[in-house]
Structures are given as structure tokens and as C-alpha cells.
Amino acid sequence: MQAATGALKGLRILDLTHALAGPFCSQILADHGADVLKIEPLEGDFFRRMGPFRDDDQMRHFGGLFQSCNRNKRSMALNLKHPEGKALLMDLVKDADALVENYRAGVLDKMGLGYDALKAIKPSLVYTSVRGFGDKAGGESPYMQWPSFDIVAQAMGGWMGITGEDAQHPVKVGGGAGDTVAGLFAAFGTMTALWHARSTGVGQYVDVAMTDSILALSEMVVSQYSYRGVSPVPVGNGIPGLAPFGTVRVKDGVIALAAPHNPQFRELSLIIGMPELINDPRFADEGLRWENNAALIATIESFTTTRTKLELRELFGGKVPFSPIYNAQEIFEDPHFAVRNMLPEVEHPGSERPVSVPGVPVKLSQTPGQVRHRAPMLGEHTREVLKSLGRSEAQIAGLIEAGAVSAQ
Known part of the structure; x- marks a missing residue:
């Protein structure tokens, strides 16, 4: 694994996320040098099983979507329901600067691993959650327990109501913007809280809702209704008032x-x-x-x-x-994206050829971010992390046999 570079080198992030919104947040931090440890259940993040897959990849440790949002990270497979697995997470918190999670509201609290429990161990810890409708910290939504996906956030947050050719055929923005926009805000919120903790020694809860994140970028929806009492409708690819x-x-x-x-x-x-x-x-x-x-x-x-x-x-x-x-083919062929290093290549376990992932869009002149290495295999760094916690080979073998962890 290539040594970390970038402005966030030395920052330690515990990543208890899955799917896209949470992993995208921690990926941004990892791209800029943070040491992000992805803590997965023993069966792994379900996103590993999502394609696309290369035809020659018979191992299928993960597909293209997982590769994209989990590059630059390490992986530890940890059973948080096992007493020793839970104890290991608490040990990791002692040396962590921040933790990011996107479980359903209250899940980690019930396990004794929510913010209140962890800040007692590390008062300066920044604890970030990304959920469809947020958590209690930012205001308890009546929908807090509702599950969510990208399309749900786009529908309620205002984008689908103005996207498409007409009101009878609403269309979501392509890709997983309901996830990635929330991930961007979560990364920003995490860094602002870390800046505060750096000077005060006091951490805090960073509460990000996917639906709120979409609304925050729905300026036309808010301004049209606030100023004129009008609910804007889809107008295709145009913006009302601007032509051509x-x-x-x-x-x-x-x-x-x-x-x-x-x-x-x-x-x-x-x-x-x-x-x-x-x-x-x-x-x-x-x-x-x-x-x-x-x-x-x-x-x-x-x-x-x-x-x-x-x-x-x-x-x-x-x-x-x-x-x-x-x-896609035209994007890969255009010199702009090549010279801006927006399609860097990484290896993919099980495939003979490297694959491309989206590059780092923020270009820093002195401390540039970088795609340093591929996404990790499940539990690829479990032994490495346990050794850093002072566990012997015999203790590691015992943890694996007890079902508290798994390792490659």
C-alpha cells in the first residue's frame, strides 16, 4: 500500500459505513491523505456484491461501485455483536479523530456504540452520521426511522419535482446524487468539526440527512416559492428565465x-x-x-x-x-480528463488489467489528493490493525476462532 500523502495525512478515521453515501464521505477524506479504516461486518459491506464485474474476475472480492468509493481505505472485518469485537472498536476509538457511520437511527446506540458512549472514551471524537432523514441531533424528523435511497432523497428534497420534460414524468438526476451530495456535505461537516476539536479538544455530533442535502442544492425550488409563492415545474434541460x-x-x-x-x-x-x-x-x-x-x-x-x-x-x-x-467512451477519450487525472487506474484483484475510478476533483497545489491504491479486500488489514493494538499472533488466532473478527 502506497504511503499516504495529502493535506489530511495523520488523520485517523473509523469508517462504519456501507452502500454509497457514507463510503463516499470517507473516500473524500481518504483521497486527501486520511488513514481510513473501513470496519465491516464479517460478511462484508453488501455493496461489495454490486457490479459491474470484469469478465475475467472469478474472485469477485468486490465490483466497480465498491472500488470507486472505497479506494485508499483499509478494511477490518469486525463482529460488533461479539463482546470482544465491541471491545476492539472501543480500543480503536481511543486513537481515532473521527468516526463515520450510516446505520439506521438508533442501531449503534442500542449496541452501546453510539455517540454518547464513544465520546466518554474520546471526548474530542467527531462522530458523523449520514441517514435518509437525519438523527436527533439536528432535529428529530417524523421520518427518522424511514429507510431511504438516492431516489427517495431526490424526490422529497426537490430535485425530481423540477427535473424532466413535464410534471407527469418526473426524472431523477443520473447516478447516485442523493447519496454522493450527502457524502460531500458529511465530509465537509466532519472537517469543520475536526477544526473545532483541534483548537478546543471538544468533539461533536455531525448529523447529515440525505434529503436535507438535496434541498440545500434546490435553490430554485426554495427561492421561487419563498419569493413568489410558485412551485416550479420541470422545464426539460432549461432554467426558467434563461434562453437560449x-x-x-x-x-x-x-x-x-x-x-x-x-x-x-x-x-x-x-x-x-x-x-x-x-x-x-x-x-x-x-x-x-x-x-x-x-x-x-x-x-x-x-x-x-x-x-x-x-x-x-x-x-x-x-x-x-x-x-x-x-x-462514457467520449469521456475516456477526451484530453481534458486525462490531463486533469480524472480517470486514474488501480489494480483489481482477480483481473489482469487495471480499472479506472473517478479521480480527485479538488486540485491542491501543495498537498494534492491522490488515488493511491485500490479498494481493500474484506478483512485485508485485520491482522495489521490487531497487531497495532498490541495483540499477539495467538490472541489474533483466538479472536478469529471466536468469531469476533475475520482476516484474509
Whole structure:
């Protein structure tokens, strides 16, 4: 395992998370150098069994989704229901700076491993939970015990109500944004609490709800209703009030194009050889362009549908906000993502070829984050961690035989 680098080198995080939201939080911390120990049940995080899998991978220690959000971490397989397993976690807490978990509300409390129990061991501990509807610390939701997934958070938090072509066909944002947005906020909350603990020696509970996280990024929903009493509805790929802003048809597909403000619209009009649009009374200002959006798009498409995406790239690139709508292959082929190291490769146990994972988007000039190594196999570092706690080989063998831990 490559030595940690990055701004968070020396920070110790206990990761009692599964699925995506919690692991994404701790992955961000690990990418920037924190020592993240993923503590899994003996059967492992169920996300290990999620694909995609390589055809030549007969071992199937984990699939692509697990690899993506658990790189840079170590793994310890620990039975928290076993008295010795529980005692081991408490030993680990003594040297930890933070703990992240995303169990159902109250689960760890019932096991004697909730925040109140652990802060008695380590008063400076930062304890972060990520749940669908939060925990008591931030306000006890009537839905606190409800299970949640990405689509549930997007539905209640405001995104699905404004995404899609019309109100009868709501659409969620692609990927697991209901999880990853919450994971981002959880990582930020963990670091702000650690900053406070660093100067005061006092830890705290960081309570993050997936649904709250989506609402926090639903500025249009909140502002439209708060200011005007209007519940916005889906408008496709556009934003109410801005035109042209969205997708337009081209000869070989569709592109994204945005030139709603006067300088951008002027430039677009000149590029497509229609300078008369600048003084057209239907399109004279931003408000009029939105009112006459359908006519404006039809006019623009009379030009774009006669050109390919490659031709329009040459015309629009660097002049007006524009992009082809990339598929995965096009992303992997584009030089931007290569030069920005956004598709780093790691090994995958059981496969002869390396795999790519999403890179580290925050580029620090002095202490850059890095994808240093692959996701861990289940219990890959159990022995290593137990030895660091002073357990002998005989004691480790006894813990394994008792079912308190498992190891590779």
C-alpha cells in the first residue's frame, strides 16, 4: 500500500459505513491523505456484491461501485455483536479523530456504540452520521426511522419535482446524487468539526440527512416559492428565465448550449451568421428571449441541424458555453480528463488489467489528493490493525476462532 500523502495525512478515521453515501464521505477524506479504516461486518459491506464485474474476475472480492468509493481505505472485518469485537472498536476509538457511520437511527446506540458512549472514551471524537432523514441531533424528523435511497432523497428534497420534460414524468438526476451530495456535505461537516476539536479538544455530533442535502442544492425550488409563492415545474434541460439555455438538435445528435446573456447571445448570433437576431424585437433582451424561447431555439436549430457535433465544436468552442453530450467512451477519450487525472487506474484483484475510478476533483497545489491504491479486500488489514493494538499472533488466532473478527 502506497504511503499516504495529502493535506489530511495523520488523520485517523473509523469508517462504519456501507452502500454509497457514507463510503463516499470517507473516500473524500481518504483521497486527501486520511488513514481510513473501513470496519465491516464479517460478511462484508453488501455493496461489495454490486457490479459491474470484469469478465475475467472469478474472485469477485468486490465490483466497480465498491472500488470507486472505497479506494485508499483499509478494511477490518469486525463482529460488533461479539463482546470482544465491541471491545476492539472501543480500543480503536481511543486513537481515532473521527468516526463515520450510516446505520439506521438508533442501531449503534442500542449496541452501546453510539455517540454518547464513544465520546466518554474520546471526548474530542467527531462522530458523523449520514441517514435518509437525519438523527436527533439536528432535529428529530417524523421520518427518522424511514429507510431511504438516492431516489427517495431526490424526490422529497426537490430535485425530481423540477427535473424532466413535464410534471407527469418526473426524472431523477443520473447516478447516485442523493447519496454522493450527502457524502460531500458529511465530509465537509466532519472537517469543520475536526477544526473545532483541534483548537478546543471538544468533539461533536455531525448529523447529515440525505434529503436535507438535496434541498440545500434546490435553490430554485426554495427561492421561487419563498419569493413568489410558485412551485416550479420541470422545464426539460432549461432554467426558467434563461434562453437560449439547454439542449439543441444537431446533424448527428444533441448538444448543450447556453448563451442567455447579451454578450454571449451577440457572439452566438454572429457565429451562426444571423446578426439580425441581435436586434430582433423578439430576442432583444434576456426576458424577451425567454418569452420567445421556442421560436429562438427553432431559429438556432435551423443552423445547428446542418452541422455535426465536431463541426460545431470548432465553431463554438472557446466562444460560447457549449459541449457535446458525452457518453462514457467520449469521456475516456477526451484530453481534458486525462490531463486533469480524472480517470486514474488501480489494480483489481482477480483481473489482469487495471480499472479506472473517478479521480480527485479538488486540485491542491501543495498537498494534492491522490488515488493511491485500490479498494481493500474484506478483512485485508485485520491482522495489521490487531497487531497495532498490541495483540499477539495467538490472541489474533483466538479472536478469529471466536468469531469476533475475520482476516484474509
